[in-house]
Amino acid sequence: MERTPLPRPNTFAGLSLILDRVAERRDESMWVNELATSERARYLLLDPLGQTYLQPDRDALRWLDAREREQRLGELKASFLGFAGEQPHFLLALDDSEQAAELESLLNARRANLREVGLQLAADEAGLFAYGKGLAHWQRETRFCARCGAPVVLVASGHRAQCTNNDCGRMHFPRTDAAVIVIVEHEGACLLGRQAGWPKGRYSTLAGFVEPGEALEDAVRREVAEESGVIVGDVHYHSSQPWPLPQSLMVGFTATAVSRTIRLRDHELEEARWFTPQEIVDGLADGSFLPSLPLSVSYHLLAHWLQQRAGLDLDALVAQHTR
Known part of the structure; x- marks a missing residue:
């Protein structure tokens, strides 16, 4: 994109x-x-x-x-x-x-x-x-040392935890789990998925945690393929969001799919499908489509894509149909 x-x-x-x-x-x-x-x-x-x-x-x-x-x-x-x-x-x-x-x-x-x-x-x-x-x-x-099991004490004004075992003394730092989240497009449509436990009609961009030894772009390609079977080519950074629920960093991307072929490969998603801007507008109007909550970067990815592709304001569309 x-x-x-x-x-x-x-x-x-x-x-x-x-x-x-x-x-x-x-x-x-x-x-x-x-x-x-x-x-x-x-x-x-x-x-x-x-x-x-x-x-x-x-x-x-x-x-x-x-x-x-x-x-x-x-x-x-x-x-x-x-x-x-x-x-x-x-x-x-x-x-x-x-x-x-x-x-x-x-x-x-x-x-x-x-x-x-x-x-x-x-x-x-x-x-x-x-x-x-x-x-x-x-x-x-972080109450105990991950290396030796001894208690830790907070130091550096609460931003580090030090092992109290003199033979260990390991320093522990605040942990943030990196996760990728991506809006994938193919010829004017975007790929969204839903989980079985979500409210009826709610769809979101695909996301997943980064694995050891994995570049962010590779994590995007792997997660999209694992969840939907869609093969992704180009991947570009969009924006990020701290997500302390409880300890993640959501790294947002845009990506282009090689084709629209969907093959659900695991049980994480109940459904994955392609939406054109008009299908999103129609779904918001008849109640069959709900975006992610505006709190999330997923909502912002979709909002940016709709503005970029069709000049549509997702905030205005949601407000119009949720009065």
């Missing part, structure tokens, strides 16, 4: 425009501690399920300041996220469900997960929520 400007950033992407992670200073504990007690500090609070706390009357994060942190959670270790403007931002991840419920009342807040409010939050807050959720998940999952 020829390259054209992307319609808008993917959800959770673009955080570097507002946040300096200051990764090179995470080991400076005295400096980080000074930031943590400053009047400018803000704390993102997550419960044991990875939900965050919101304002009671609007879709905005309920940040804690340093005073509230000291009063309510002074013993809980914070992770440094970085600077947004002149404000240092930190993460507080709760392990106690009862404490999490109590804080909801004490803070006059409500809790929600990333899927629920990812599109309702301002883009910077959605990105910070996704960042904090991904980091907190890794911290919860």
Whole structure:
């Protein structure tokens, strides 16, 4: 496919425009501690399920300041996220469900997960929520050394975990699982698939995890062939999206198929089929077609393809038929 400007950033992407992670200073504990007690500090609070706390009357994060942190959670270790403007931002991840419920009342807040409010939050807050959720998940999952089994301790302001066994001392880093997701086209139609457990009529672009020793483009070709039997030729990078549900990075591509031959080869997909832009318009109109949720890069891949191929606005089409 020829390259054209992307319609808008993917959800959770673009955080570097507002946040300096200051990764090179995470080991400076005295400096980080000074930031943590400053009047400018803000704390993102997550419960044991990875939900965050919101304002009671609007879709905005309920940040804690340093005073509230000291009063309510002074013993809980914070992770440094970085600077947004002149404000240092930190993460507080709760392990106690009862404490999490109590804080909801004490803070006059409500809790929600990333899927629920990812599109309702301002883009910077959605990105910070996704960042904090991904980091907190890794911290919860990394309690013991994968080499020797000894406990680990968090260092580098929460961004590394070090084995406590002096004979090992292995350093563990936050894990992100790379996955490819692709919109495949052939002569004016795009390939979409659906899983059996999805809502009736929902179709999505194809996706899968990257395997060891595999280039991203090769992962695209393999996944499409495994899931649909379609053989892909040219593959081009489109955009990416952090997807901390729980710990993935979705790397989006466009690709061109050699032919339209479909042979479902495994049980992951219930159906795979080709859609022209007009078939998508008609399906949205009669309810037989549902795109992926706008939260996902899959939706953006389809939206970009429809705009590029037929001058159609997927947001407007969806709004028109979901009133």
